[in-house]
Amino acid sequence: MKNSVQEEFIATVSHEMRTPLTSIRGFSQTLLSSWDKISDDDKKKFIKIIEDQSQRLIHLVENILSVSKLKAENQVLKEVDINNSIKKIIPLFTQQYKNYNFKTELYLSLPPARLDEDKFQQIMTNLIDNAAKYSPSGSTVKISTKIQQNKILISVQDEGVGIKKEDFEKVFKKFSRLENHLTSKTQGNGLGLYITKELTEKMGGTIYFESEEGKGTTFFVSFPFYNAEVAVKCSQQS
Numbered sequence: 001m002k003n004s005v006q007e008e009f010i011a012t013v014s015h016e017m018r019t020p021l022t023s024i025r026g027f028s029q030t031l032l033s034s035w036d037k038i039s040d041d042d043k044k045k046f047i048k049i050i051e052d053q054s055q056r057l058i059h060l061v062e063n064i065l066s067v068s069k070l071k072a073e074n075q076v077l078k079e080v081d082i083n084n085s086i087k088k089i090i091p092l093f094t095q096q097y098k099n100y101n102f103k104t105e106l107y108l109s110l111p112p113a114r115l116d117e118d119k120f121q122q123i124m125t126n127l128i129d130n131a132a133k134y135s136p137s138g139s140t141v142k143i144s145t146k147i148q149q150n151k152i153l154i155s156v157q158d159e160g161v162g163i164k165k166e167d168f169e170k171v172f173k174k175f176s177r178l179e180n181h182l183t184s185k186t187q188g189n190g191l192g193l194y195i196t197k198e199l200t201e202k203m204g205g206t207i208y209f210e211s212e213e214g215k216g217t218t219f220f221v222s223f224p225f226y227n228a229e230v231a232v233k234c235s236q237q238s
Contacts, residue, residue, distance in 0.1 A: 017060060020053035066122075066195050075116040075203065079226050082120070082152060083110050083145055089121055090143075093128055099137040102128070105144040112226040113152050119199045124154070126196045127219050131158035135216070152225065157218040163211040171209065172197045 027046045031038065038046070083106040093102050124143075131141045139159040146153050163171065174194045200207040200221055211217035 017057065020057040023053040024050050064191070075119065077114050077116055077203070079112040080115040080117045080120060081112055082154065083107070085117055085120055086124055086143060086145070089125055089128070092125070093132060097132045100132050100135070101140040103140055103142045105142065107146045110145050110147070110152060113223040114226050115203050115223060119203065123196050123199050123221060126192045127156040127221070130192060131156050131160070134158065135160035148222070150225065151222040154221045155218050157216065159216045162213040162215050163217055164213055
């Protein structure tokens, strides 16, 4: 069974890599063989395609490496200010998605959690990036933190097309991409949410989502407080 799963994983990875590699090779060969015959506009267009496909390939390799490290890599757990950690990564998205609004509603008295901050930021990066990619231009992505049932709850809400109920079980599976009218312009490899779930659970957290087709999706991630005494105090305040 283990060998068949591994073989399936390798076959899927090979398939995912083939498309960008074929595009890079094809457009590179066209530029090399017909440089003088191609207009400047087409040259820019072809080079942009090569750049985009190279980035897609890099992202795929990074995700594959992340998958391979999930079971083996040691974690550096420490006291993490979740609000501050989220604030650090928001500028990455305001630069990348200039036509989107990233709104934060962060609970001011949020206690620390015991996490690996790098992995927590990878979780948030995956969720926020996913929310923007699968929402139309001009949308708002809302990132919130609060206390709920003695835990810290983080939510990422989008204004996208939502997820069909029949696709719910596919969301956290490896290499699973959900089809809608936005996926044609969005390049992905179906590993981001799988990695996000694995990282969350490895640090003692839980992840789930709520979605309604045509009305968007909200992903929720929760982690326990850093210590029990803080949990009781914050629960009494909230």
